[in-house]
Amino acid sequence: xxxxxxxxxxxxxxxxxxxxxxxxxxxxxxxxxxxxxxxxxxxxxxxxxxxxxxxxxxxxxxxxxxxxxxxxxxxxxxxxxxxxxxxxxxxxxxxxxxxxxxxxxxxxxxxxxxxxxxxxxxxxxxxxxxxxxxxxxxxxxxxxxxxxxxxxxxxxxxxxxxxxxxxxxxxxxxxxxxxxxxxxxxxxxxxxxxxxxxxxxxxxxxxxxxxxxxxxxxxxxxxxxxxxxxxxxxxxxxxxxxxxxxxxxxxxxxxxxxxxxxxxxxxxxxxxxxxxxxxxxxxxxxxxxxxxxxxxxxxxxxxxxxxxxxxxxxxxxxxxxxxxxxxxxxxxxxxxxxxxxxxxxxxxxxxxxxxxxxxxxxxxxxxxxxxxxxxxxxxxxxxxxxxxxxxxxxxxxxxxxxxxxxxxxxxxxxxxx
Numbered sequence: 001x002x003x004x005x006x007x008x009x010x011x012x013x014x015x016x017x018x019x020x021x022x023x024x025x026x027x028x029x030x031x032x033x034x035x036x037x038x039x040x041x042x043x044x045x046x047x048x049x050x051x052x053x054x055x056x057x058x059x060x061x062x063x064x065x066x067x068x069x070x071x072x073x074x075x076x077x078x079x080x081x082x083x084x085x086x087x088x089x090x091x092x093x094x095x096x097x098x099x100x101x102x103x104x105x106x107x108x109x110x111x112x113x114x115x116x117x118x119x120x121x122x123x124x125x126x127x128x129x130x131x132x133x134x135x136x137x138x139x140x141x142x143x144x145x146x147x148x149x150x151x152x153x154x155x156x157x158x159x160x161x162x163x164x165x166x167x168x169x170x171x172x173x174x175x176x177x178x179x180x181x182x183x184x185x186x187x188x189x190x191x192x193x194x195x196x197x198x199x200x201x202x203x204x205x206x207x208x209x210x211x212x213x214x215x216x217x218x219x220x221x222x223x224x225x226x227x228x229x230x231x232x233x234x235x236x237x238x239x240x241x242x243x244x245x246x247x248x249x250x251x252x253x254x255x256x257x258x259x260x261x262x263x264x265x266x267x268x269x270x271x272x273x274x275x276x277x278x279x280x281x282x283x284x285x286x287x288x289x290x291x292x293x294x295x296x297x298x299x300x301x302x303x304x305x306x307x308x309x310x311x312x313x314x315x316x317x318x319x320x321x322x323x324x325x326x327x328x329x330x331x332x333x334x335x336x337x338x339x340x341x342x343x344x345x346x347x348x349x350x351x352x353x354x355x356x357x358x359x360x361x362x363x364x365x366x367x368x369x370x371x372x373x374x375x376x377x378x379x380x381x382x383x384x385x386x387x388x389x390x391x392x393x394x395x396x397x398x399x400x401x402x403x404x405x406x407x408x409x410x411x412x413x414x415x416x417x
Contacts, residue, residue: 062122063121063122063125064125065109066105066122066123066125066126066129067125067126067128067129068129069105069109069126069129070101070102070105070125070126070127070128070129070130070131070133071129071130071132071133072129072133073098073101073105073130073133074098074129074130074131074132074133074134074136075133075134077094077097077098077101077130077134078133078134078135080093080094080097080134091136091139094134094136094139094140095139095140095143098127098130098134098140098143099176101130102123102126102127102130102145102147103147103148103149105126106119106122106123106126106147107147107149110122110147113251116243116244116247116248116334116335119147119247120145120240120243123145123146123147124145126145127140127143127145142174143174143175144174144175144239144240144243146175146176146243146246146247148176148227148246148247148250149226149250150225150226150227150250151178151224151225151226151227152175152176152177152178152225152226152227152228152229152246152250153177153178153179153180153181153223153224153225153227153228153229154172154177154179154180154181154228154229154230154231155181155183155215155216155219155220155222155223155228155229155230155231156168156169156180156181156182156183156219156231156232156233157183157185157212157215157216157219157231157232157233158182158183158184158185158187158191158195158215158232158233159184159185159186159187159191159209159212159233160186160187160188160189160191161187161191161233161234162189162190162191162193162194164233164234164235164236165182165191165194165195165233166194166195166197166198167236168231168233168235168236168237169182169195169198169201170198171236171237171238171239171242172239172242173198174239175239175242175243175246177225177229178224178225179200179202179223179224179225180198180200180201180202181201181202181203181204181219181222181223182195182201182202182203182204182219182233183204183206183210183215183216183218183219184203184204184205184206185205185206185208185209185210185211185214185215186206186207186208186209186210187205191233192205202222204218204219204222211359212232212297213314213315213316213317213363214315216230216314216315216317217311217312217314217315218311220301220306220311220314221311225303226250226302226303227246227249227250227300227301227302227303228300228301228302228303228306229242229245229246229298229299229300230297230298230299230300230301231297231298232297235297235298235339235342236342237298237337237339237342241298241335241337242298244256244334244335245258245298245299245300245334245335246300248300248332248334248335249300249301249302252330253302253330253331253332253334254301254302254304254305254308254324254329254330254331255294255299255300255301255302255305255321255324255329255330255331255332256299256300256301256332256333256334256335257289257292257293257294257296257299257331257332257333258292258296258297258298258299258333258335258336258337258339259292259333259334259335259336260291260292260296260336260337260338260339260340261290261291261292261333261336262336263336263338263340263341264291264340270291271357272357272361273295273357273360273361274291275291276318276360276361276364277290277291277292277293277295277318277364278290278291279364280293280318280321280322280364280367280368281293283368283371283379283380284322284325284326284371284379284380285325285379285380286325286331289331289333290333292333293317293318293321294317294318294320294321295317295318295360295363296339297339298337298339304329305324305329308323308324308327308329309323309324309327310323316363316366316367317363318360318363318364318366318367319363319366319367319370321367322367322368322370322371323370326371326374326375
């Protein structure tokens with residue numbers, strides 16, 4: 001009887017203790033659902049977060065703080081909305097005020113600097129709070145919240161891309177970009193007219209075909225931003241994916257390459273161009289870069305990298321990459337964009353030994369020549385003679401025997417109890 005009463009008492013105590021816990025869990029779940037409805041991530045950002053499962057995600061409380069900070073700044077800047085519907089001038093002023101507020105808040109409170117996937121979540125919460133408080137949700141909904149310390153420019157090379165250049169420039173309007181430079185070379189269609197429809201666009205046109213690489217080198221000399229993003233006019237890449245390259249260079253990288261490794265086949269099925277990229281990175285002491293190269297777009301460079309490499313070397317992307325690595329610049333591949341599936345099929349880039357493949361292989365030969373000129377024929381590889389290898393092996397054996405001898409002297413019993 002006494003035992004039964006004790007059991008009933010324990011059950012009652014468990015239930016009483018469990019009620020507040022269940023209420024707290026229920027409140028936490030409700031708050032999480034509310035924030036999910038409030039902050040919706042782009043699917044590309046979600047994929048980037050899945051690729052980095054080891055990185056700790058920002059907590060719900062941090063996103064809530066971001067939303068509250070955005071709401072406070074939006075309420076302060078609400079006076080900028082003079083009339084409704086808003087004029088183009090009002091929209092520009094509000095977006096500029098929003099970008100200034102986001103930059104100031106992010107760089108003050110997000111220390112240490114989070115990964116791009118984590119920063120995207122926090123910045124989306126800030127944008128939502130700002131839009132709700134300022135009453136300009138429609139104006140900010142299409143913009144990608146990207147906090148940058150420096151200014152950003154974009155260089156686009158175009159050759160008969162009238163169907164895609166307009167859409168690409170419209171997509172770039174979602175990013176905080178200072179200037180857009182379009183280099184048209186050998187265009188015989190209406191690419192020039194389509195590019196001219198986008199405001200604040202610098203256009204350079206050549207009658208002859210210069211190629212994408214030379215076009216990028218020319219465009220880089222016309223930019224003034226701290227970060228320069230390079231694109232081709234035939235690839236429509238979402239602004240959310242392009243933002244990752246700007247964020248990486250703004251965080252300290254000198255060159256942010258496109259990580260195409262997930263889209264490549266295994267080594268036996270790889271083509272000669274991919275193997276040339278692998279070999280060059282191995283020879284430069286950067287096997288971690290695998291087959292990633294400045295040959296592939298999109299990629300971004302810092303102003304320091306452009307000045308160090310030089311505009312002439314930018315016309316040969318593998319050579320520019322070799323110079324950047326040998327000069328000690330920070331080269332990384334922070335994110336992946338599938339350009340293999342998006343690449344426009346042309347007669348010059350299809351089939352074994354096509355014209356583009358031969359050009360890229362020749363560029364890698366030129367890069368290796370530049371590296372050997374700077375570091376000798378062996379580059380960063382070292383091959384010792386048999387005598388040197390034997391001496392190193394004997395030295396290693398003697399050191400191991402010495403350690404074992406000292407251990408036996410200090411513990412004659414071998415550590416047994």
